[in-house]
Amino acid sequence: MSIPVNRNPAARVYSTWSRLLARSWQVGRRERCLVCSARVALAAGGLPGLCPDCAGAMPWSRHACPACALPLPAGEAAQACGHCLRQPPPLHACHASFVYGFPLDRLLPGAKFHGDLAASRALGEWMAAGLWRHLPDDAWPQALVPVPLHRARLRQRGYDQALELARPLARRLRLPLRDDLLTRVRDTTPQSRLDAAGRRRNLRHAFAVRDGVRVPAHVVLIDDVMTTGTTLHAAARILRRAGVARVDAWVCARVP
Ligand SMILES: [Zn+2]
Ligand SMILES: [Zn+2]
Known part of the structure; x- marks a missing residue:
């Protein structure tokens, strides 16, 4: 008489043991x-790196x-604000994964100024998860281009936030990462200290497309926080001038 495998006492002992082992590994x-x-x-089923309460509070x-x-009321979101x-921006489309607010405001400054790589990686993963589900077919670009920091600021900070967000996005969405395309040629005053006109003046001639590189037809700029969009617009104008037909932007959070 043959015994089915799952009735086999030895198999039962083994499966109990492996369950216990799996549980202790999870605890670890x-x-x-x-x-x-x-x-x-x-990764307890929610967003990686977050407890269920904080995952539930994320301001998508x-x-x-x-x-x-x-952010617009539900009925008005199909068309431009x-x-x-009145003033069509140089971006073809702009997507923010989150509205800037709690609990994201606890994470983004750490990721930006303190080189918190775990936070950056998690933010990029969450952005990728949302984009994977909601991005329309015609919105997939040929390359991701992180908004670059000036060399002097990179030295000071030791860390480029937009690039750290773009890495997990490129990996998850299987898109080429082109951090060789755009450079920041002028070290500008931090935008947060300026009014709208000052922001535009400040960014004039701030970016350049590297000499001799072939530009893709459709790229997406990646940045962490978008306030008025002046930085993204300045970068988009330079890319358009260099021959990129369509420039979109994906940002982690939009300040309303
Ligand atoms: Zn939590
Ligand atoms: Zn708008």
């Missing part, structure tokens, strides 16, 4: 939530202007 794999420091199991951008990512209709 617990880490702290990036936002509230609660102990969480890694749901309805927004397709040209500048400004009044500002973009």
Whole structure:
């Protein structure tokens, strides 16, 4: 008489043992939530790096202007906002994964100024997960281009936030990362200290496309936080002038 494998006592012992082993491995794999420091199991079904409460509180951008990512009431989000209709931006499309706010405001400054690589990696992964689900077929670019820092600022900070976001995005979405395309040729005053006209003046001639590189027809600029969009617009204008037919932007968070 043959015994089915799952009735076999030895197999049962083995499977109990492997379940226990798996559980202890999971316990070993617990880490702290990036936002509230609660102990969480890694990738426990929600967003990697977050406890279920913080994952549930993430401010995903749901309805927004397709040209500048400004949050809009649900019924108005299909068309561009009044500002973009009056003054069409140089970006063909602009997508923000999140609206800037809690609990993202706990993570982004750490990722930007303190070189918190775990936070940057998680932010890039979350952006990729949202884009993978919602990006229309015609919005897939030929390359991702992180908004570059000036060399002097990179030396000071030791770390390029846009590039660190772009890496997991490129890997997850299987898109080429082109951080060789665009350079920042002028070290500008931080934009947060200036008004709108000052921001535009500040960024004039700030970017350049490297000599001799072949530009793709459709690229997406990657940046961490978008406030007025002046930086992205300046970068997009330079890329357009260099022959890129379509420039979009994907940012982690849009300040409303
Ligand atoms: Zn948490
Ligand atoms: Zn708009």
